[in-house]
Amino acid sequence: MRINSVAIIGSGIAGMRAAQLLVEQGHKVTVFEKSSGTGGRLASSKLGEGSIDLGAPIIDANDVEFESWLREQGVEQWFPSNATLQLEKRKPISGWVMAPRSSALTRQLAGGVELRTNVRVAVVWPDREGVLLRDAAGEALGHFDAVVIAAPAPQAATLLDAIQRFRHRAEKTAVSAIWTMALSLPERPAVLADVDWLEGEDEVIARVVRDSSKPQRSGENWIIQATEAWSQQVLDLEPDDVGREMLDAVSRAIGETLIPENVRVHRWRYARATPEQGHENALWDEQSGIGACGDWLCGGNVEGAWRSANELVARILGSRLKVA
Ligand SMILES: Cc1cc2nc3c(=O)[nH]c(=O)nc-3n(C[C@H](O)[C@H](O)[C@H](O)COP(=O)(O)OP(=O)(O)OC[C@H]3O[C@@H](n4cnc5c(N)ncnc54)[C@H](O)[C@@H]3O)c2cc1C
Missing domain, CATH: 3.90.660.10 (Polyamine Oxidase; Chain A, domain 2)
Incomplete structure (x- = not known):
């Protein structure tokens, strides 16, 4: 399998961390996000004249690798x-916490990415030309060599229809x-x-x-x-x-x-x-080029979502090195 173009569904921490790693490796990355901005459950929202962090109010870092990545991104320590x-x-x-708002973290990870907001992906299906994505109106969004599904479990389940064992895992979470x-x-x-x-x-x-x-x-x-x-x-x-x-x-x-x-x-x-205990922290089907990552596969928190994205990208790159 030769992987060049990758579509990522979801611009939360899992999707944008996967995007960052894939861009670093020279891949052409398109992120589809159904909302108007990035962040998912790390999003910020307008409130009066200013903005406020509406999702996770703080990020815990239990692992030194994650902590040093947060520092590199300019995320600051907070002692409320x-x-x-x-x-x-x-x-x-x-x-x-990220300054001046939590959504700034995922926004800055979008460098080098084609970010398509206000697009809800409804279908992910492998065919001879790669993996085809369609929106809710049935319009084709393009073919990609690989697709990363980085949506919460219930939303990921329908997108994982082509790989039933993955769909079942999402449905059971x-x-x-x-x-x-x-x-x-x-x-x-x-x-x-x-x-x-x-x-x-x-x-x-x-x-x-x-x-x-x-x-x-x-x-x-x-x-x-x-x-x-x-x-x-x-x-x-x-x-x-x-x-x-x-x-x-x-x-x-x-x-x-x-x-x-x-x-x-x-x-x-x-x-x-x-997340279910004792299972893989990310899902990757090399044959179809479809994978999934996110907090529902690892940790149930921001750190877990980040780790899940790391593991998925390592497996995607491993496929490329083996076969391309
Ligand atoms: C109120 C609240 C408090 C929390 N507190 C903490 C905390 O204190 N500490 C902590 O570590 N974690 C906390 N969490 C959990 C943490 O926010 C999540 O674990 C983490 O942000 C999940 O990241 P993710 O990338 O896996 O998913 P998400 O952030 O949910 O990103 C998924 C993205 O996919 C998009 N999407 C979904 N379906 C589609 C589709 N079909 N097409 C296009 N886009 C799609 C969504 O719009 C979303 O932007 C909290 C969460 C909430 C809601």
Whole structure:
């Protein structure tokens, strides 16, 4: 198999890390993304005059290789002051955040890539000319020597129709939803004067994070994340109703009523994956040229998605070296 052109479906960390490695090796890479910007669950969103990180609020690095890659990309270490939802102080936590917003990380990995946003790929099918992609209207998007599917498991499943064993793996992966609320406040609440991160035992609220405490941010922007169990219970409610309940729950916990200036409520339908243990961290079918990577195959987090992309690209390059 001679691999030159590669299509990547999904511009989250897995897709864009795969793109970075393939571009470095001289491949012609096209990334298809159904949204208007890059990032996936590391995306940022407009809020009032500014922007806010709507997905993962922090990146954990457990491995030195990943940590040194984050440093190379200019991702900064962050030590938010930490408390329970009832405002009992805890030891500070640490992690990594991109400045000035989290989507800047995947955006900068797009160098040398043809990035096609607002395109939802609906069909991935191998034929004599390579792997054919079609959009939801049935229009051909082109033939490629290889295709990397870097979408969350439920969305990857339909795209993996040509390789049934891969499709089954995607279908078997558990993925939970998380409701998230972004809000800007006129000023910092007095009770939260020295707290950037709240987390604790609560039926409704999992985390409250001061986005404005991250490097190169301004304003008074906060993120509230609901628990996975509660998000599942209210999965199909209207965003306004969900937001009202989340705001009430936070106000109750901290003992102060929050009155936001701007609000955005977002349902992450496929927020957190639980990868099956004891399986490969990436999927690659050399015969068809179709592969998959992402957090649902490794770790269930940003680091795992990055690792999965590394493993998939190593296997794609291995095929090329063996046969080309
Ligand atoms: C609220 C929340 C909090 C989180 N907290 C943390 C945390 O604290 N620490 C941590 O490490 N991780 C956290 N995570 C998980 C982390 O964000 C993900 O594990 C990681 O970002 C997944 O990356 P990915 O590239 O595998 O998938 P994604 O980021 O989901 O990227 C997939 C991309 O594929 C696109 N796509 C899907 N289908 C198609 C299609 N048919 N055609 C074109 N494009 C398509 C999507 O639009 C998306 O952009 C959190 C996630 C959420 C939602």
